[in-house]
Amino acid sequence: MKIEIMTLFPAMCEAVLGESIIGRARAQGLVEIHTRNIRDYTKDKHRRVDDAPFGGGYGMVMQAQPIADCFRALCADWGSRPRLIYLSPQGKPLTQQRCKELARLPHLALLCGHYEGVDERVLEALVDEEISIGDYVLTGGELPALVLADAITRLLPGVLAADAAYIGESHYNGLLEHPQYTRPAVWEARAVPEVLLNGNHALQEQWRREQALERTKRKRPDLLRAAEHGEWAAGERIETGD
Numbered sequence: 001m002k003i004e005i006m007t008l009f010p011a012m013c014e015a016v017l018g019e020s021i022i023g024r025a026r027a028q029g030l031v032e033i034h035t036r037n038i039r040d041y042t043k044d045k046h047r048r049v050d051d052a053p054f055g056g057g058y059g060m061v062m063q064a065q066p067i068a069d070c071f072r073a074l075c076a077d078w079g080s081r082p083r084l085i086y087l088s089p090q091g092k093p094l095t096q097q098r099c100k101e102l103a104r105l106p107h108l109a110l111l112c113g114h115y116e117g118v119d120e121r122v123l124e125a126l127v128d129e130e131i132s133i134g135d136y137v138l139t140g141g142e143l144p145a146l147v148l149a150d151a152i153t154r155l156l157p158g159v160l161a162a163d164a165a166y167i168g169e170s171h172y173n174g175l176l177e178h179p180q181y182t183r184p185a186v187w188e189a190r191a192v193p194e195v196l197l198n199g200n201h202a203l204q205e206q207w208r209r210e211q212a213l214e215r216t217k218r219k220r221p222d223l224l225r226a227a228e229h230g231e232w233a234a235g236e237r238i239e240t241g242d
C-alpha cells in the first residue's frame with residue numbers, strides 16, 4: 001500500500017509518521033507513506049497558495065492551481081491515478097469497515113485543506129471521496145489524514161500480530177473491548193478480577209465476552225443496535241441475549 005499526503009505542513013505529518021508502529025511499518029517497507037508539499041507546486045512568484053474568497057467573507061481559500069498541479073505530479077510520478085480523498089467535516093463519517101476497504105487499494109492520495117477550505121472547483125474536478133473523522137472543526141485536514149493513515153496501516157499484513165489487527169472485529173464483533181489488567185495483581189488496594197488469575201481459559205473467555213457486552217450496553221448502546229442489525233464489518237453476528 002502506498003499513501004501520499006498532500007499538505008502545506010509536511011513536517012507536521014512526518015513528525016507523526018516517523019514514530020511508533022507506523023514509523024516501524026514504514027522502515028520495514030510494509031507501507032509506503034509519502035508527504036508532498038502543495039506549496040512546491042505554486043506558480044505564484046511569492047509562493048502564495050491561498051487568496052481571499054470571491055463574494056467576500058472571512059479568511060482565505062486554498063487556490064486550485066497548486067493542488068491540481070501537486071496531484072498531477074503525483075500521478076505522473078506513480079504512472080497511475082490513485083483515488084483522491086479530501087478530509088473534511090462535510091465528508092462521510094469514517095468507519096472501521098471503510099478502513100478495511102481502503103486498505104485493499106494499491107494506493108491512495110489524501111488532500112489536507114487548511115485556512116477556510118479549498119476552492120470548490122478542485123473538489124469537483126479531482127476529489128473522488130470526502131471523509132470526515134467526526135463532527136467537529138479543526139484548523140486543517142492533517143490530523144484527520146494521519147488518523148486515516150494510521151487506521152489503514154495497522155490493517156496491512158505484517159504490521160501487527162495477525163490477531164491484534166482484528167481486535168473489535170472478529171471475536172467481539174462490533175463490541176467494545178473488555179477491561180484489561182497487568183501486573184501487579186493488587187494496586188493501591190484494587191485487585192484484578194479473580195477469574196483472570198485462576199487459569200481457567202474457558203471461564204476467562206466467557207468473562208471477557210460478558211464484560212464486552214455489558215460495557216457496550218452501558219457506554220455505547222448505539223453500537224450494540226448497529227451490531228444486532230448486522231451493520232458491522234463482515235463476520236458473525238453477535239449474541240446479545242435479548
Ligand code: 9WO
Nearest residue numbers: 087088089113116117132133137138140141144
Ligand atoms: C473554517 C471557516 C471559517 C469561517 C468560514 C468558513 C469556514 N470553514 C472552515 C473550514 O471548514 N475549515 C476547514 C479546516 C477547511 C478544510 C480543512 N479543515 C478542517 C478539516 N477542519 N476540520 C476538518 C476535518 C476533517 C475531517 N474530519 C473532521 C474534521
